[in-house]
Amino acid sequence: MHTFKDHFKTFLLRLGSMTLAIVILTVLALASVIGTVLLQNQSQADYLQQFGPIWYWVFRSLGLFDMYHTWWFLSLLGLLMASLGVCLWRQIPRILKDMRSRKVTLSESAMKHMKHIQHWQADQLDSTAFIEHVKWQLNGWSFREDSYADTHYVRADKGRYNKLAYILVHAAILIILIGGWLGVQYGFRGDMAVPEGSKESEISYLKGTSTEYMKMPFEVQCNSFDIDFYPNGMPKEFRSNLTIIDQGKEVLTSDIIVNEPLYYKGVRIYQASFGDGGSNIHLKLFRMDGTSDVAEAQARVYTKYKDEKSGATLEITDFRPHNVENMAEADQPKDFKDLGASVDMIFRASGVKPVKVRSFIDPFVLEEQNRGSFFQISLSGDTKEFQPFALGLDFSNEKEWLLFVAFVKHLAATEMKSPEDSKMAFKAALDEVFPDGKPDNFKDMAVRVMQAVQTIPRLPWPFLPVLDDYDQKYYTGLQVASDPGMNVVWIGSALLVIGLYIMFYVSHRKVWLVIKQHEKGYSISLAGMSNRNPLNFDREFHDILSNLDQYTRTFGKGDAS
Amino acid sequence: MNTATQNRGILSALYEGRISYIRFWAYIGMMLGATGLALWGGNGYNEDNYLFMLVSMQGLIWLGTGGLLAAGAAIVASMVKPGVLRNTAAAVMVPWFDGGVLMVALMAALTVFEPAASAVSYLDQSNLFAGKVIMTMNVLLLFSSICYIAYLFAPESFIGKMATLTAWLGVYAGGSALLLRWYESYLLLDGEIGHAPVSNIYEVFILLFCITTVIYLQWERRYDAKAMGAFVMVLVAAGVFFGVWLDSVGQGEIKPLVPALKSYWMKIHVPLNFVGYGAFAVACGAGMAWLFRARLEVNGSSALLRVFPTLDQLDQLAYKSVAVGFPAFTLATILGAAWAAEAWGGYWSWDPKETWALIVWLVYGAYLHVRVSHGWHGRTLAWWTVIAFLVTVFCFLGVNMYLSGLHSYGRLA
Numbered sequence: 010m011h012t013f014k015d016h017f018k019t020f021l022l023r024l025g026s027m028t029l030a031i032v033i034l035t036v037l038a039l040a041s042v043i044g045t046v047l048l049q050n051q052s053q054a055d056y057l058q059q060f061g062p063i064w065y066w067v068f069r070s071l072g073l074f075d076m077y078h079t080w081w082f083l084s085l086l087g088l089l090m091a092s093l094g095v096c097l098w099r100q101i102p103r104i105l106k107d108m109r110s111r112k113v114t115l116s117e118s119a120m121k122h123m124k125h126i127q128h129w130q131a132d133q134l135d136s137t138a139f140i141e142h143v144k145w146q147l148n149g150w151s152f153r154e155d156s157y158a159d160t161h162y163v164r165a166d167k168g169r170y171n172k173l174a175y176i177l178v179h180a181a182i183l184i185i186l187i188g189g190w191l192g193v194q195y196g197f198r199g200d201m202a203v204p205e206g207s208k209e210s211e212i213s214y215l216k217g218t219s220t221e222y223m224k225m226p227f228e229v230q231c232n233s234f235d236i237d238f239y240p241n242g243m244p245k246e247f248r249s250n251l252t253i254i255d256q257g258k259e260v261l262t263s264d265i266i267v268n269e270p271l272y273y274k275g276v277r278i279y280q281a282s283f284g285d286g287g288s289n290i291h292l293k294l295f296r297m298d299g300t301s302d303v304a305e306a307q308a309r310v311y312t313k314y315k316d317e318k319s320g321a322t323l324e325i326t327d328f329r330p331h332n333v334e335n336m337a338e339a340d341q342p343k344d345f346k347d348l349g350a351s352v353d354m355i356f357r358a359s360g361v362k363p364v365k366v367r368s369f370i371d372p373f374v375l376e377e378q379n380r381g382s383f384f385q386i387s388l389s390g391d392t393k394e395f396q397p398f399a400l401g402l403d404f405s406n407e408k409e410w411l412l413f414v415a416f417v418k419h420l421a422a423t424e425m426k427s428p429e430d431s432k433m434a435f436k437a438a439l440d441e442v443f444p445d446g447k448p449d450n451f452k453d454m455a456v457r458v459m460q461a462v463q464t465i466p467r468l469p470w471p472f473l474p475v476l477d478d479y480d481q482k483y484y485t486g487l488q489v490a491s492d493p494g495m496n497v498v499w500i501g502s503a504l505l506v507i508g509l510y511i512m513f514y515v516s517h518r519k520v521w522l523v524i525k526q527h528e529k530g531y532s533i534s535l536a537g538m539s540n541r542n543p544l545n546f547d548r549e550f551h552d553i554l555s556n557l558d559q560y561t562r563t564f565g566k567g568d569a570s
Numbered sequence: 571m572n573t574a575t576q577n578r579g580i581l582s583a584l585y586e587g588r589i590s591y592i593r594f595w596a597y598i599g600m601m602l603g604a605t606g607l608a609l610w611g612g613n614g615y616n617e618d619n620y621l622f623m624l625v626s627m628q629g630l631i632w633l634g635t636g637g638l639l640a641a642g643a644a645i646v647a648s649m650v651k652p653g654v655l656r657n658t659a660a661a662v663m664v665p666w667f668d669g670g671v672l673m674v675a676l677m678a679a680l681t682v683f684e685p686a687a688s689a690v691s692y693l694d695q696s697n698l699f700a701g702k703v704i705m706t707m708n709v710l711l712l713f714s715s716i717c718y719i720a721y722l723f724a725p726e727s728f729i730g731k732m733a734t735l736t737a738w739l740g741v742y743a744g745g746s747a748l749l750l751r752w753y754e755s756y757l758l759l760d761g762e763i764g765h766a767p768v769s770n771i772y773e774v775f776i777l778l779f780c781i782t783t784v785i786y787l788q789w790e791r792r793y794d795a796k797a798m799g800a801f802v803m804v805l806v807a808a809g810v811f812f813g814v815w816l817d818s819v820g821q822g823e824i825k826p827l828v829p830a831l832k833s834y835w836m837k838i839h840v841p842l843n844f845v846g847y848g849a850f851a852v853a854c855g856a857g858m859a860w861l862f863r864a865r866l867e868v869n870g871s872s873a874l875l876r877v878f879p880t881l882d883q884l885d886q887l888a889y890k891s892v893a894v895g896f897p898a899f900t901l902a903t904i905l906g907a908a909w910a911a912e913a914w915g916g917y918w919s920w921d922p923k924e925t926w927a928l929i930v931w932l933v934y935g936a937y938l939h940v941r942v943s944h945g946w947h948g949r950t951l952a953w954w955t956v957i958a959f960l961v962t963v964f965c966f967l968g969v970n971m972y973l974s975g976l977h978s979y980g981r982l983a
């Protein structure tokens with residue numbers, strides 16, 4: 010008859026069995042692979058496009074897009090915890106008992122089964138001195154001695170607490186999992202973007218695949234943000250000066266950098282990223298309607314500017330103060346150069362496909378020659394597909410634009426047949442724009458104007474938006490987190506490492522010295538065993554033996570077998 | 571007594587008893603001093619400056635104080651309780667530490683060959699000397715692996731000795747090249763980008779060769795398992811070819827660190843991780859040797875069999891390697907989590923690299939359980955070490971190549 014209790018017992022036995030442990034470890038490993046191959050927490054539209062409707066539906070139902078938080082993955086972790094718990098609960102008493110029992114005697118039959126054993130015969134023996142010598146030899150071991158009839162036993166143990174390691178390791182994993190659970194249950198973690206000079210108190214975080222918001226019990230104010238760059242344009246260090254404002258009072262001001270967070274009321278604030286915090290952008294719009302009109306435009310990053318005259322709009326998406334590029338050929342030594350500030354915008358005008366334009370403040374200078382201003386244009390709107398577009402003219406010099414417009418006007422008045430015509434037109438344009446005499450660099454200008462005639466008309470836009478000036482402002486990207494389980498995790502981790510160290514490097518070694526007295530003298534046996542690391546124990550036992558072997562020579566008849 | 575045994579006498583005296591014990595603690599004290607310097611020295615830790623902090627007056631004070639205090643404590647302890655002198659940890663560890671010091675000395679000697687400061691530039695790093703030392707290491711390790719294979723067929727000849735010797739030389743070349751590279755990183759851009767040479771995949775590959783080879787050599791020395799060398803060193807040789815390729819596509823250049831990597835955690839976390847990877851590589855070599863020997867036994871080819879360790883020994887060596895790798899890898903993962911907690915605000919983000927580290931850990935954890943519970947030995951476990959190492963390779967290479975995440979500093983272009 011199986012009672013409920015029997016069933017429960019079998020169930021616990023199974024739950025704490027190592028077979029189940031192996032299965033859980035393997036399944037967890039396999040499941041984790043899925044989570045890394047399938048990018049987590051992307052937008053649903055991306056998934057749909059990537060997998061098609063059927064697989065999208067299958068994956069979604071299994072929760073694979075946020076796998077580590079699905080009920081089944083968490084259940085797996087729960088099962089691991091249950092298994093560990095049961096296993097510990099069953100093993101701890103057994104291990105403690107095992108550790109305490111140190112039987113001094115060693116039976117003849119047990120001796121026969123020992124792999125490490127050595128016998129000597131001696132006619133006469135100062136057994137006290139001999140035992141002392143063995144004890145000296147086994148420094149750091151713990152001893153037990155006893156005599157039964159004509160036999161004296163010495164038992165030496167080393168690394169008796171090796172078995173404790175089993176408890177430490179498994180309990181540690183349990184503790185780490187509990188700490189993780191505490192963190193999930195009572196902690197939070199999210200992002201906060203604070204523009205320079207502004208305050209913020211809300212963090213955003215991903216829950217599944219949607220974004221959620223949470224209010225902090227204090228405000229974070231970004232007083233300033235600084236960034237250093239390496240010569241190759243990589244950020245070297247970024248630093249925010251933050252003030253914590255709690256209930257309207259400034260309580261704490263501090264600098265933070267990556268790897269050096271700020272701590273306030275159980276919440277840590279980390280420097281994570283940075284970006285444009287709504288810089289003020291000043292653009293010049295060079296109209297392409299044959300007039301020399303230049304409009305000025307003022308806008309902030311992340312806003313739209315609408316040009317009333319043409320109806321075109323510019324959506325300012327980003328601003329970068331530096332653009333460092335490697336100007337060298339592929340297999341030449343690198344040559345980094347800062348192309349200067351740039352602004353990204355989406356250009357929309359009637360009759361033209363929307364494009365993304367990156368406009369630079371400076372003209373392109375190569376080998377000390379001004380090659381005129383340029384854009385980067387992406388027809389798809391993807392910044393990875395920016396193509397350079399040389400304008401020819403240097404737009405940072407407004408006179409050059411006037412020269413260009415005048416030149417085009419005069420050129421149109423000629424028949425545009427011979428090079429003579431264009432020379433005449435250029436002269437006329439020069440006289441018109443520079444009535445007081447030619448500027449020194451007019452030859453360079455001429456080259457650029459000639460080039461611009463070829464390139465600028467190819468752009469079908471109502472105007473050319475060129476970056477003219479800016480007032481830069483960063484936002485600092487902060488990660489804000491609180492995790493009450495973190496210290497529990499660290500404690501578990503420490504136990505885990507200590508446990509593993511003991512488990513693998515401290516084996517429980519036992520050595521018995523058995524001295525039996527009979528009519529003809531003494532028979533001495535030395536036996537040893539180790540619960541792990543047999544290769545090492547082979548050597549250790551051998552060392553002990555060879556030392557004792559020398560000592561036994563002094564007994565007279567050193568008959569080792 | 572001839573000179574050979576006399577030399578041995580002097581050498582072994584260096585590695586036994588009081589001298590060894592005191593040296594052991596002096597080294598530990600110096601390491602603690604270096605840690606203290608990183609944590610509290612100067613105006614706080616600064617990656618750009620750490621090496622120079624170490625060799626400056628300040629570093630001398632920290633390291634010297636740590637070393638002297640610990641050595642003093644060791645002297646006192648050894649007086650009070652002479653038994654501690656027979657502590658095996660000191661005897662085991664001191665040769666390693668001495669090896670490290672020798673590498674530093676070698677590196678200092680190699681700086682002589684460094685071109686003048688005016689002749690080196692960040693933009694053109696081709697004339698830095700460490701690259702040449704790395705090439706030397708490549709040649710030595712390749713040569714060594716060939717010798718190990720030849721040894722299988724000619725065990726009596728000097729080839730076996732050559733194999734071991736070139737492997738050791740390769741390790742020293744690699745180690746001192748890495749140190750030299752550390753020094754070189756300060757020569758560029760006015761010292762602005764100086765950092766320990768464990769920041770990109772090329773550098774850690776060199777580290778991996780050295781660690782794998784050293785762990786193997788240790789087994790060879792202690793357990794006379796030379797035939798296994800052919801398998802381990804072939805893995806290393808494959809890595810060497812990969813490293814040469816990495817260099818040829820520009821991954822070998824010294825590059826600045828992104829801010830997230832500027833942390834003393836990097837210097838602990840990365841090398842420790844590679845102790846794990848290296849040990850797993852050796853376990854894989856032992857597993858392959860096991861499978862090879864098993865095949866030989868079936869075919870009854872006895873000439874080769876005589877060279878090989880027994881199946882049981884190979885099984886034990888694989889296990890021992892995992893026993894070295896598993897705790898190191900566990901600690902490295904935990905330190906990685908601690909670093910993530912400090913840099914990103916969370917100790918675990920299910921980032922692909924982290925997750926794969928967990929997978930590797932679980933796979934080796936399962937290996938350990940299978941060994942204990944089912945008494946499985948031999949074939950299954952030999953395959954397990956080989957396949958688990960493939961998983962490991964994916965963790966340190968595949969993740970960088972195919973998956974994206976926070977650890978993208980290791981990305982291949």
Ligand code: HEM
Nearest residue numbers: 025026027030033089092093096175178182935938939942
């Ligand atoms: C699922 C729950 C688990 C159970 C029921 C379990 C059970 C056991 C048992 C019964 C042993 C044998 C102890 C002995 O007789 O020496 C053992 C050993 C061990 N366990 Fe677990 N374990 C579990 C999870 C884990 C996990 C997650 C790890 C970490 C990866 C782990 C690491 C180890 C190690 C390192 C050993 C020692 C293996 C050796 O002796 O070489 N265990 N476990």
